[in-house]
Amino acid sequence: MTASGLTAPPPAPPDTPTARRPPTATPGAAHGQGRPCVITRRAEFSASHLYRLPELTDDQNQQRFGACSLAPGHGHNYELIVAMGGGLDVSGMVLNLSDVKHAIRREVTDPLNFRFLNEVWPEFDLARPEGRLPTTEALVLAIRERLAPHLPLTGLRLYEHPKLWADVLVGPAIDPMEAFLSIRTHFAAAHRLARPELSQSENEAIYGKCARPHGHGHNYLLDITVRGGIAPRTGMVCDLAALQQLVEELVVEPFDHTFLNKDVAHFADCVPTAENIALHIADLLSAPIAATGARLHKVRLQESPNNAAEVFAETPQLEMVPAALEAFAGV
Ligand SMILES: [Zn+2]
């Protein structure tokens, strides 16, 4: 830094945490000072909402939003994961967790807890033309806008329940209206891992017990993540019911309670490892999901408590949801 200030960073706005400054790594510094790190903080709140657009009739609302359109609404126990990044301060912290906790409480959980979301923030005031429904993805986006001035966010995840959650990222290259929406479902299926051109002993050398001749089964957990812009009035990345129906019709129904090697044509000549099943699911879903207006981002297939496979259907490695958020998934 020079006296002229030519190379000095711009002064931080008054409300900007010191951790937002670009980290200047100084290896060996006491308490890791300056080294970059991402931290996460979890919070909970309970709130109700109603999916009903005033410009639609009761029948149209019912057709579009199903039971979510039934007055006076219904509620969820939401779980919020906030990821923040920056250089460590002199105390060895990205931020003082007490400050983080108070910012989340002041900006998010106090205003939202035990409230009717449709009436709590102007984003959800449907009397305004720019108002949108308080969907999971619209809500996490609104939370990001509340927290961004106070915390050095890298991403947020909001669980509406363990089988439905939304993520938004933070950064200069991020489309501010874009979100990731994930659904979880499951199916049970049997498989045998073996390549037909190999002998039994050769297959057992590669696949171990999974090559035993009569197969074995798993209760598969399947997470489907789509990415897209949040629609102006519905607040949705895509039609959730349509997405659930696609996954049900194209994957769960044909795969559930089958012997994959024999009952699913694709696996007649393709070893149904967790990786290959996840890839096949991605291939089955990519085009139909694209037709809904969203893009398939990721398929995660958990075969057992000990192993899972993830397939990124878009360009790998680019703009992936931060690992700090993923650490809370699948538990
Ligand atoms: Zn709901």
Ligand SMILES: [Zn+2]
């Ligand atoms: Zn297996």
